[in-house]
Ligand SMILES: Nc1nc2c(ncn2[C@@H]2O[C@H](COP(=O)(O)OP(=O)(O)OP(=O)(O)O)[C@@H](O)[C@H]2O)c(=O)[nH]1
């Protein structure tokens with residue numbers, strides 16, 4: 001995704017005014033001092049306005065393409081960015097760009113029509129100063145809006161690159177059941193793994209190759225690991241992003257933890273992702289004895305179950321079949 005951040009107001013103004021000065025220096029000497037000064041000031045106004053309008057309207061024109069993101073990214077984007085705040089900022093940026101356009105026209109027309117008379121050189125300077133003062137404060141007033149825009153773009157860029165047209169495996173399961181460990185076992189990804197819940201914060205994406213084709217596996221950060229009833233609207237939006245992906249859910253079970261809660265989550269996810277296949281991975285089987293194992297298997301009987309644990313690599317083998 002090719003969104004660009006924009007410079008801070010101070011940098012934008014420095015660049016605009018620097019260009020203006022350079023272009024003005026190239027303006028040829030006219031018949032009289034008055035016409036030379038007038039020519040230079042008109043060029044300064046024109047060049048700096050052109051630069052600022054292009055920069056400011058450029059990012060506003062780029063924004064609608066966010067709406068053209070694949071639905072998966074659009075949902076995730078609304079999860080991480082407050083779209084209404086962003087739209088407000090873009091509209092402020094857009095109106096400043098329009099105001100600069102008007103001031104440019106107004107001041108240039110005034111200068112072009114200004115005849116040579118007493119004090120007219122002073123009038124040229126005054127007009128130019130008015131223009132630069134006005135434009136400076138307009139652009140500076142955008143500091144917060146530019147921040148909002150740049151933060152949004154940065155977050156958008158941080159989203160993992162997932163080929164949304166291809167099948168994925170989504171790892172789900174309660175906190176601490178071993179989701180990230182599994183991701184690192186079946187792919188080349190090195191996610192954070194820790195002996196406490198809620199370790200994973202961003203989306204972890206790993207890849208493995210099946211007959212030379214890359215297969216994507218996504219570890220979902222605290223998203224598919226709690227009952228939906230505990231979710232706020234925005235979290236639900238992020239969860240709904242995954243509905244746009246084609247593929248299979250790998251539901252990880254920790255048999256050493258309470259099973260009831262895990263089964264409830266599985267039931268919810270099956271309703272939510274009714275079009276997806278499910279693989280139940282009974283993980284950490286090294287921590288339980290045979291009796292417990294039989295009990296757990298009975299709980300999930302009739303489903304596609306894979307037995308996993310330290311020293312075991314069954315899921316990977318299963319996925320490669
Ligand atoms: N004994 C044993 N421990 C495991 C196994 N798989 C994972 N663990 C441990 O379980 C703990 C949690 O593992 P993670 O992979 O971080 O679990 P997670 O589901 O990603 O956790 P969150 O991201 O916090 O929800 C770590 O201490 C792992 O080392 C296993 O098969 N056997």
Ligand SMILES: [Mg+2]
Pocket residue numbers: 179180181192193199200219
């Ligand atoms: Mg994790």
